[in-house]
Amino acid sequence: MKRSVGQILGRAGIRIPLILWSIAVLYPIIWMFIGSLKSNAEIYRNPWGFPEILNWQNYVNAWSNYxxxxxxxxxxxxxxxxxxxxxxxxxxxxxxxxxxxxxxxxxxxxxxxxxxxxxxxxxxxxxxxxxxxxxxxxxxxxxxxxxxxxxxxxxxxxxxxxxxxxxxxxxxxxxxxxxxxxxxxxxxxxxxxxxxxxxxxxxxxxxxxxxxxxxxxxxxxxxxxxxxxxxxxxxxxxxxxxxxxxxxxxxxxxxxxxxxxxxxxxxxxxxxxxxxxxxx
Known part of the structure; x- marks a missing residue:
């Protein structure tokens, strides 16, 4: 029993930091992707929420206008x-x-x-x-x-x-x-x-x-x-x-x-x- 608890704690000690690190890396990318589908008004009004309407025009503007x-x-x-x-x-x-x-x-x-x-x-x-x-x-x-x-x-x-x-x-x-x-x-x-x-x-x-x-x-x-x-x-x-x-x-x-x-x-x-x- 002690050995199994030790193994669980050992695995948790390895996996938890890796999970936290993955979240820290992936969250900005996901937030950036969500922001790329918002209008400027939505970004200011609700920067952390999901877009009400998917605004693909941002990609068109970036590709063509810039x-x-x-x-x-x-x-x-x-x-x-x-x-x-x-x-x-x-x-x-x-x-x-x-x-x-x-x-x-x-x-x-x-x-x-x-x-x-x-x-x-x-x-x-x-x-x-x-x-x-x-x-x-x-x-x-x-x-x-x-x-x-x-x-x-x-x-x-x-x-x-x-x-x-x-x-x-x-x-x-x-x-x-x-x-x-x-x-x-x-x-x-x-x-x-x-x-x-x-x-x-x-x-x-x-x-x-x-x-x-x-x-x-x-x-x-x-x-x-x-x-x-x-x-x-x-x-x-x-x-x-x-x-x-x-x-x-x-x-x-x-x-x-x-x-x-x-x-x-x-x-x-x-x-x-x-x-x-x-x-x-």
Missing amino acids: NIDTSVWNSLIVTLVGTLLTLLMAIPTAYAIERINFKGSKLLFTLYVSAMMIPMVLGWIPLFFLLSNIGLLDNVFGLAIVYSVSQLPFTIFVLTSFMSTIPKSLEEAASIDGMSPYGMLWKIITPLSMSGIITVTIMNAIQFWNEYFMALIFLNSSENYTLALAIDFISNEAQYTNAWGTLFASLIIAIIPVIVLYAIFQRRIAKGMTEGAIKG
Whole structure:
């Protein structure tokens, strides 16, 4: 009896904080969704209640009148291009550091790991002038390049931990059969490191989609705004135009892709992080 009570208390001690944390996370999202379906009058009159009539016009206003459609497209370009560039640079680099013995490989890996400790804010001013000089300031592709470079150390760090556990005998057998190092990388190492690749891809994509400060610095014109900048603009406008329903609608539009992406790949992310922790 004492053992069963202890087990119940132990489970309750774990589950109750998790339930409270889930409520604290989900409640603002649910409240924001409900607010996106209200008129401005309803938001002021009954901010915590349900809408009397579902007002989908807020989504139409956000999509059309505040150019959320263009901002979504810009964020999609930045996220896809930035994520792809990060992988194209990180996968060969991680392979070279981990599997090819050359002088300075350990020093190079140390430099990449050390770069993770340097605040990105220290490079914003030099990057601003660099992008301006090469004509990529106020350009979504220039922003994508900055994003990819900023996440390169983290991506390399994760991928090297996965590649380190792949048996070298597979490469030796492939080398005997005449396969080139490039073939080993793309046909053997990359498929076997897919858990780590998927993990860093999703984490980088979410980071790029939600990023605000670098987009604020490197993008000037409204037609190049990412979703974070467009929402900030709507937030400033809402203070004077009372477009709170439109603001809530734009926030829902912004978080839906992230929620869907995480819901689909949550097991992959958990598995990849767990394997990475064990392998590292």
